[in-house]
Amino acid sequence: MKYVTLNTGTTMPIMGFGVFQVTDLAECKRVVLDAIDAGYRLFDTAAVYGNETAVGEAIAEAIAAGKVTREELFITSKLWVQDMNESDAVAGVERSLKNLGLEYLDLYLLHQALGDYFGAWRTLEKYYETGHLKAIGVSNFYPNMLTNFCETVKVIPAVNQIELHPFFTQDDALETMKYYGVIPEAWAPLGGGRYNPLDNELLQGIAEKYGKTVGQVVLRWNLQRDVVVIPKTTRKERMVENFDVWDFELSQEDMDTISSLDMGYGGTRTKHFDPEYVRMIHNVKVHE
Numbered sequence: 001m002k003y004v005t006l007n008t009g010t011t012m013p014i015m016g017f018g019v020f021q022v023t024d025l026a027e028c029k030r031v032v033l034d035a036i037d038a039g040y041r042l043f044d045t046a047a048v049y050g051n052e053t054a055v056g057e058a059i060a061e062a063i064a065a066g067k068v069t070r071e072e073l074f075i076t077s078k079l080w081v082q083d084m085n086e087s088d089a090v091a092g093v094e095r096s097l098k099n100l101g102l103e104y105l106d107l108y109l110l111h112q113a114l115g116d117y118f119g120a121w122r123t124l125e126k127y128y129e130t131g132h133l134k135a136i137g138v139s140n141f142y143p144n145m146l147t148n149f150c151e152t153v154k155v156i157p158a159v160n161q162i163e164l165h166p167f168f169t170q171d172d173a174l175e176t177m178k179y180y181g182v183i184p185e186a187w188a189p190l191g192g193g194r195y196n197p198l199d200n201e202l203l204q205g206i207a208e209k210y211g212k213t214v215g216q217v218v219l220r221w222n223l224q225r226d227v228v229v230i231p232k233t234t235r236k237e238r239m240v241e242n243f244d245v246w247d248f249e250l251s252q253e254d255m256d257t258i259s260s261l262d263m264g265y266g267g268t269r270t271k272h273f274d275p276e277y278v279r280m281i282h283n284v285k286v287h288e
């Protein structure tokens with residue numbers, strides 16, 4: 001496993017595991033336990049995924065069984081829009097900690113740049129100071145927003161988790177993150193089910209050349225750009241496949257060829273400019 005160093009001085013595995021849309025709690029627990037067995041140590045959940053408790057149960061079971069220690073794990077969750085202000089963020093953070101059954105989280109993100117996210121950030125900064133959140137970051141912050149944010153806040157975000165795959169390379173976002181020392185983390189690194197890299201002939205040709213699968217090539221492409229990846233799968237054999245990306249290196253020419261698939265837009269970056277979508281997100285509730 002390779003690690004990236006955050007602006008906090010702590011390290012984060014460059015490859016982890018996401019549990020978005022694993023809504024059946026028993027399945028989610030099984031999936032996290034399988035992923036720990038497959039070697040994953042970074043887990044990415046969120047208040048809005050509704051599965052923090054299942055992730056927490058899997059972690060407790062794995063630790064009790066002696067499979068991992070808490071220190072070896074890197075657990076991320078996210079504050080939902082409903083709690084995106086200074087006072088509600090307190091309850092939001094406390095709820096995530098309680099649901100996960102953990103004394104601290106390794107990383108906690110503002111899920112969206114919606115609501116009073118500056119106020120919410122001040123709360124996260126306090127939890128960062130007390131050590132209950134070892135690192136704090138943001139998600140879905142576009143280059144202009146991230147720039148404004150970094151120029152305003154006291155603690156610079158450690159991470160910005162955004163949509164990143166060959167069909168949406170977001171080079172401008174990576175440039176801004178580099179400027180502020182923010183680590184990029186890719187959501188939907190395999191296309192998130194909306195884009196299907198597996199059917200792409202160009203990617204199939206490259207995969208064949210290296211004797212790897214398209215999924216492995218696509219993950220490797222982000223890893224070689226120093227982007228943290230958190231692929232999701234419920235299938236054990238795919239967990240093993242996605243993790244097996246350390247024994248080959250894409251040439252610069254192939255990296256560039258893969259990047260040429262960029263379409264310049266993704267699943268969310270356009271939607272956030274749609275008032276209907278923003279209203280819909282504000283109406284998604286994670287608690288009473």
Ligand SMILES: NC(=O)c1ccc[n+]([C@@H]2O[C@H](COP(=O)([O-])OP(=O)(O)OC[C@H]3O[C@@H](n4cnc5c(N)ncnc54)[C@H](OP(=O)(O)O)[C@@H]3O)[C@@H](O)[C@H]2O)c1
Binds near residue numbers: 019140235
């Ligand atoms: N911050 C945000 O706003 C945000 C948004 C979206 C996602 N995320 C995070 O990012 C994580 C990853 O994103 P994602 O779940 O949207 O998409 P993803 O990881 O790019 O893709 C998941 C899809 O790919 C399939 N898959 C996984 N491995 C495969 C393989 N080796 N071969 C073929 N198909 C494979 C999965 O199906 P099976 O499960 O059937 O294998 C699933 O349909 C999420 O779980 C979540 O933690 C964050």
